[in-house]
Amino acid sequence: MDEKQKYDVVIIGGGTSGCACAYNCAKNGLKTLLVEKNNFLGGLMTGGLVVPIMKSSINDINCDYYKKLIQVSKKYNAQITYKDGNDGWLNPELLKIILEDVLSFDNLDILFETSTESIIYEGSIIKSIILNSNLLSLPIEAQYYVDATGTAEFSILANCDILDSHDKKQQNSLRFILGNVNLEEFCSFIKKIDNNEDITNTYRDEINTNTELHFTTASTWDTLTHWALDKYLQQGVKDGILQESDRAYFQVFSIAGGLGQVAFNCPRIDNYKNNPYMSSKELINARKAIYRLYNFVKQYFPGFQNAIITNIATQTGVREQNRVKTKYVFTKDDLISSKTFNNPVLMANYSIDIHSDKKNGSILQKTSNYMLPIESLISANYENLFAIGKILGADFEAHSALRVQKSCMSMGEAVAKHITKMN
Template sequence: MNQYELTVCGGGTAGVAAGYIGAKYGLKTLIIEKNIHLGGTMTSALVMPVMKSNTNNINCEFYNDFIEELKKYNGQITYSDGNRGWFNPELSKIALDSMLERVKCDVLYNTEIVDAVTENNHIKSICISAKMLSLYIDSLYYVDATGDGNFSQILKNNILKNPNSRQPMTLRFHISNIDMKTFSQWLLEIDKDRDVTSVYEVNGETHLSTACTWDMSKNWALRPIFEQAVKNGDLKEQDTAYFQIFTIPGMPGTISLNCPRIVLDKDIDPLDPFAASKALTLGRMQIWRLYCFLKKYFPGFENSYISNIADMIGIRESRRVEGEKIYTKDDILSGKTYNNPVLHADYPIDIHSYNKDGYTLQHTKVDYELPLKCLKASGYDNLYIAGRIVSADFEAQAALRIQSSCFSMGEAVARDVINLIDKK
């Protein structure tokens, strides 16, 4: 039997922060990850940059150390709005390995949790499967940081009910060999009021961001080009639902596309294996249409090519696990404060929709705080939940799911375990 003080299931955004901080402060820590690298949605689903939230956030030691590590590989820039969270997903895999190795956190790749041995409301050990072998891990505390709450599903934890609607999934990709000079000049010319476009030089590299969606909330400068492509049969209406791009540090001439948003006439349940598999197929077909469209309509893309398609579909929400407290939309909007909170944030309630003009972004007037009770699973005395599975209602999760908040959640659960073990 392998003995640990902290076992983190899922080495993604929240899980890697939990594992790193736990091991850095002396806990015998293990991360179990089903993929072959750390980072989860950040690396596998190609989701970047870290959204800017409150500059007074807490539990940021992992994030600060991650930024410093990335700098060693030229895998990070600070953008013109002061956001230091523009990172390179490929180099992040190396940076995270190096960080976890340094603090002596054990990591098991290619490994999934398949079962748990419990007694009353206590988890005694878990069974993991690696290359068709089963192995038992014994730990004092556990974290479900699997994004989809896969560990909680095994434990039969209470899953919070969803409203009738869901948020769409997105399959992200990269396009490389873009003539950035030509493209950025054209973009600045098109988006004269710079409403959604920014171009910025960092260390001799051109960095930029722009967007265009089918919601009429903004006067999108690129909108007429998308409409023309639909008329010409080069795009389908659903391909215009959401288009957003960011350049990537250390990858000159490459953009990360926060699209296609996969929309059908009915909402897709990311936990339904048939529907989720279909979404992948549709997503890749959309990627091809979008790429051909960009090559034809956007100057600078003439010699470009698709260089990466995410190996994990981007899921904004699936299972939310019931904790000792369920955080609500009112908690977000009222800015309620707590003793020893997990995070301070001001990121808005950001709900993507399947419907045209269905997107909602609700800003908060005051900062909000998250209490630790939302990260303590209600069913077990030694189980935490961290990341987008946080115990929160649908709307509150839509604010809490950003990467900086997930880092703080992971870090906070590790710190709680450190305190508990110290006190014993």
């Protein structure tokens, strides 16, 4: 295919933020191409098994896509609204189908199993790119390019400046799901042992199903907090079933439309940013830890006796890796001081949330409402390149609050609206 295909906008990465951007570009009439290296959409929401969407946005700024996603997910029985009013509890496997439904537009092409081979630029303008789809080279020309890769792979290929976090890093996690769990039995057990509603709570979805029981609970090895489940994990370590590191962070949720399924936001693993050999070893360690945790819950938690491993994430849970230098780099001070900006991308209040490998090193710091400016999503190196989602231009601490899914979706939506105005 030698002739260049022409688009108004090309979005690289069909994950959390990229899908939001593609939806809004297409809805606004732009000829749009969405490029995804996996054979499904959703990124961390599907391949990473990251559920639920955290409550974060205030005032519904740039939440059209989020609302559409919730509305369509309801149609597939893949959504519940939890008792705290969070309607972002979705089913990660069904989302692969739902996202294709949401993104079905005549003016939107999706290319799966495709990555960028090269980028052709003149001065501060990206002119065209060559994609690689199953070893076939595809020349593409567009007015605007959006890096939604979650890794900044596109921006790095374009030689953009990347922000340095000076050895600060978040732990990664490899999430997994167990099936065939008796939720009634497990919920009556956790309710008896933990009355801290902030950590452990259950909810029967009477609005939709009248039967589905949901819950969330967690445990950490931090000594400053006393979470009820930890004594069971400590016992697991004493009995040789778990390793000490398995106690670091243990968090589980039920899944919308996933009867008898439980999603694990663990184990945590080390984040070797520039060492692929160590990163690969860590994935092997993570799967060993998953097997330990699986055997542990089967033996120690009522309801898990007949559990089976149904999913192990196909995308590693990388919380933070590369952030792109943008026209305005948003800082922790901006966030804490609730600095105001005209036409903000979002208004949110999700906490500063840093997962550390050290005991008592993790931070979950509540914040007031904060805004993000569009300039934090516009590349400092190219006029027609945007960076959205977890690669936005923010410092390490501000990033830890802004990286949640609803905020990433608002970033995609805001950039789509910005491009529409400029086009």
